[in-house]
Amino acid sequence: MTEVIDGVLSELAALGTEQTKKSYQSQGVVEPFYGVPTGAMKPLAKKHKKDHELALALYDTGNYDAMYLAGMIADPKRMTEPEIEHWMEGAYCNPLSDYVVSVTLAETDFAQAVADRWIEDDRELYQSAGWSCYTWLLGVKPNDAFDTVKLHGLLERVEANVHSAPKRARYAMNGFLTALGISYPPLHEEALRVAHAVGAVDAGIGETGRKAPLASASIQKAADAGRLGFKRRNVRC
Numbered sequence: 001m002t003e004v005i006d007g008v009l010s011e012l013a014a015l016g017t018e019q020t021k022k023s024y025q026s027q028g029v030v031e032p033f034y035g036v037p038t039g040a041m042k043p044l045a046k047k048h049k050k051d052h053e054l055a056l057a058l059y060d061t062g063n064y065d066a067m068y069l070a071g072m073i074a075d076p077k078r079m080t081e082p083e084i085e086h087w088m089e090g091a092y093c094n095p096l097s098d099y100v101v102s103v104t105l106a107e108t109d110f111a112q113a114v115a116d117r118w119i120e121d122d123r124e125l126y127q128s129a130g131w132s133c134y135t136w137l138l139g140v141k142p143n144d145a146f147d148t149v150k151l152h153g154l155l156e157r158v159e160a161n162v163h164s165a166p167k168r169a170r171y172a173m174n175g176f177l178t179a180l181g182i183s184y185p186p187l188h189e190e191a192l193r194v195a196h197a198v199g200a201v202d203a204g205i206g207e208t209g210r211k212a213p214l215a216s217a218s219i220q221k222a223a224d225a226g227r228l229g230f231k232r233r234n235v236r237c
Helices: 002-015 018-025 038-047 052-059 064-073 081-090 094-106 111-119 124-138 148-161 167-183 185-198 215-224
Strands: none
Touching: 002 038, 002 052, 002 064, 038 064, 052 064, 052 081, 064 094, 081 094, 081 111, 081 124, 094 111, 094 124, 094 167, 111 124, 124 167, 148 167, 148 185, 167 185, 167 215, 185 215
């Protein structure tokens, strides 16, 4: 396994660019990492698709690019709760928490239970990952996979707390609100009402000054385009 890991790291190193490194640094990524564009990882991901043992080993290297690739090749159906919790413990920045760990979690059978715990956590990235997981889930799972009462409770929580939550959690809560309004028709009207009520969410993050898209506009745009109830085939591309 060590030889395979070294080989993958060498391949990643060859794909890194200084421009991408600077972009990742602005998002909180720290050394070690090579700055590999996500698209450039796809051939490697295809080569090692669903090699779960390799995914776990790559994540444990602490190299950001290897950790990201791990999320692309992991087999969520083999992922255990202790493993996903271990990944979350190592997710030191938002791209890892929301686009590696959260995405992987969303394809497991225990996604909602873990996401519920993380939403209740005091740590910013845990909250962000929990809300993000629901965003991914709403975009792919059938409506009957959710408890409408529970989702309504989360929606009320967004309305009451989104402006006072940690910034990264705010961004994820805004994403949840948008996904609920678009992909879960039973709560479309209520989600749109809340979106109008909360208005713009100030979620500027780090050097990028990242702002949350206006949820009410995104939901209305989807409604006007006849895309309410839209579902993707898979969480991961």
